[in-house]
Amino acid sequence: MENAFSKVVAILLTVAMLFGVPYVYERQRNENILQYYLTAKSVEFVDGIRHTGFVSEEGLDAFYYLLSRTDRLYAVDLVHEKRVVDENTLTSVWEAYGEKDMREIFASGEVYDFATGDRILLTMTGQNGETLVSYGGTILAERERKGSDA
Numbered sequence: 001m002e003n004a005f006s007k008v009v010a011i012l013l014t015v016a017m018l019f020g021v022p023y024v025y026e027r028q029r030n031e032n033i034l035q036y037y038l039t040a041k042s043v044e045f046v047d048g049i050r051h052t053g054f055v056s057e058e059g060l061d062a063f064y065y066l067l068s069r070t071d072r073l074y075a076v077d078l079v080h081e082k083r084v085v086d087e088n089t090l091t092s093v094w095e096a097y098g099e100k101d102m103r104e105i106f107a108s109g110e111v112y113d114f115a116t117g118d119r120i121l122l123t124m125t126g127q128n129g130e131t132l133v134s135y136g137g138t139i140l141a142e143r144e145r146k147g148s149d150a
Contacts, residue, residue: 034070034072035132037070038067038070038074038124038132038133039133039135041063041066041067042122042124042133042135043135045059045063045122046120046122046135046136046137047137049114049120049139050120050137050138050139050140050141051140051141052141052143053113053114053115053116053139053140053141053142053143054111054112054113054114054143055102055111055112055114056106056111056112057103057106057111060078060099060102060106064076067124072126072127073126073127074124074125074126074127074132075124075125076099076122076123076124077098077099077121077122077123077124077125078098078099078102078120078121078122079096079097079098079120079121079122079123079136080096080097080098080101080102080112080114080118080119080120081094081095081096081097081118081119081120081121082094082095082097082115082118083095083117083118094119111143113142113143114139114142114143115139115142116139116140116141116142117138117139118138118139119136119137119138119139120136120137120139121134121135121136122134122135122136
């Protein structure tokens with residue numbers, strides 16, 4: 001009787017391992033693929049802004065659409081930092097502008113422009129509060145404006 005019981009337990013453990021281990025492995029693999037996807041799309045989006053010097057409402061919404069295809073929720077913090085020189089003290093400080101400021105510009109039908117040397121930072125956090133992607137850099141080019149002398 002004891003021998004039969006140990007054989008049944010051994011068979012159940014074998015079946016559990018046979019299906020459990022590949023499941024755990026596949027879940028971890030899917031998490032790695034998701035992390036790669038989020039990083040790649042974030043880098044593509046931010047580098048597009050860095051090289052063109054602007055972001056449009058359509059471009060921002062397209063980025064959010066790509067994130068929504070993962071069926072997960074993320075908090076995305078997009079920050080534009082602009083160096084401003086205080087003429088009284090001749091010191092420079094970085095002023096930060098967020099997505100809310102960008103949306104105000106979009107509401108007037110315009111694109112949000114950056115200046116060469118400004119900084120942009122995109123930080124994406126998951127539902128558990130862990131930082132999934134943090135990427136940014138310096139704006140390399142300004143958008144050419146039609147009709148301007150500059």
